[in-house]
Amino acid sequence: MKNISYLLVCFLLTANNLFSQDFKTPVEYLNYISKEEDAISKNMWKYTKTIAHSKSARKIDATRKNLVKSIQLAKANIAKLKNGYKGDTEYKDQVINYLSVSEIIINEDYSKIVDMQEVAEQSYDFMEAYIMTRDLVNARMDKEHEVVVEGQKKFAEKYNITITEGDSELGKKMKLSNEVFSYHTEFFLIFFKCNVTDVMLSKAVEQKDIAGIQQNASSLLLYAEEGLQKLSQMQPFKKDATLLESTKKSLEMYKKVANEYAPEVINFLLFNTKFEETKASLERKSDKDRTKEEIDNFNQMVKDINKKINDYNKINTKFNQDKNNMINQWNASGDQFISRHVPND
Secondary structure (H helix, E strand, O other), rough: OOOOOOOOOOOOOOOOOOOOOOOHHHHHHHHHHHHHHHHHHHHHHHHHHHHOHHHHHHHHHHHHHHHHHHHHHHHHHHHHOOOOEEOEEEEHHHHHHHHHHHHHHHHOOOOOOHHHHHHHHHHHHHHHHHHHHHHHHHHHHHHHHHHHHHHHHHHHHHHHOOOOOOOOHHHHHHHHHHHHHHHHHHHHHHEEEEEEEEHHHHHHOOOHHHHHHHHHHHHHHHHHHHHHHOOOOOOOOOEEEEHHHHHHHHHHHHHOOOOOOOOOOOOOOHHHHHHHHHHHHHEEEEEEEEOOOHHHHHHHHHHHHHHHHHHHHHHHHHHHHHHHHHHHHHHHHHHHHHHHHOOOO
């Protein structure tokens, strides 16, 4: 399957927050900080949109670098306010700390997550670890943000400033994007658990490892049934059931692989082993020592193995094509789901 990209989506300060130079009033102070942060919020949104709507790694990385530059610039400008507001620097220091943490996360933690992503598809455990790390990084960002929000409220209360609660349009878009990516991740993990097991099943088939085929087929059936049970309790996203239905179809396909394809492969390999053993046994004997019954039995096995090889090739081709089509459809469904629900304006 293609690499399904799940890059770090951080949630910076929403544009509605009234942040606020030598300042005559505390409101001017908050507004100054707000202006500095506005560019960050806009660049964060560009980054989120690019992740959702672009397949270009170069474009995604370019928007990330622009985001980092906007954080660095805002931090430098706010750091110039050495005395804060009339000597009160607590809120300014909190914002600078938040921006510093954000820069580190986007530069360093982002790189770690990218590295983890490169190996995530090797196993379900790796994929879970990658997604968990990504979510923990986002949670850390959210926690740091809450410190700033509380600091803003404390500053406002101290200087009798009324701050209107509510989300800005940009804030709403960021919130929606978070919901979209989170919803997609739920279905991806259900799908991926079966997908990676099927990959191991295919490797066992290539190696003619009957025990490995049996083990992976059993696991695949279990994961597919567990996934279908989970799906039965999940709801469409804002009346959009495409991802739900696409995942359901993929699990039904994996059930067929476990129930129909794997047994056929095992039967063929067992018969082929028996044929090779019979052939070897007959070849060890001289012509005079071969009985008519042994020769007739072997000749019949030759006819049978030729037919079974033909049938085996057909079923291999059919299931491989069906699986490839299913995987492509699931990937397309997931991409389209994200593109459809993450705003592009």
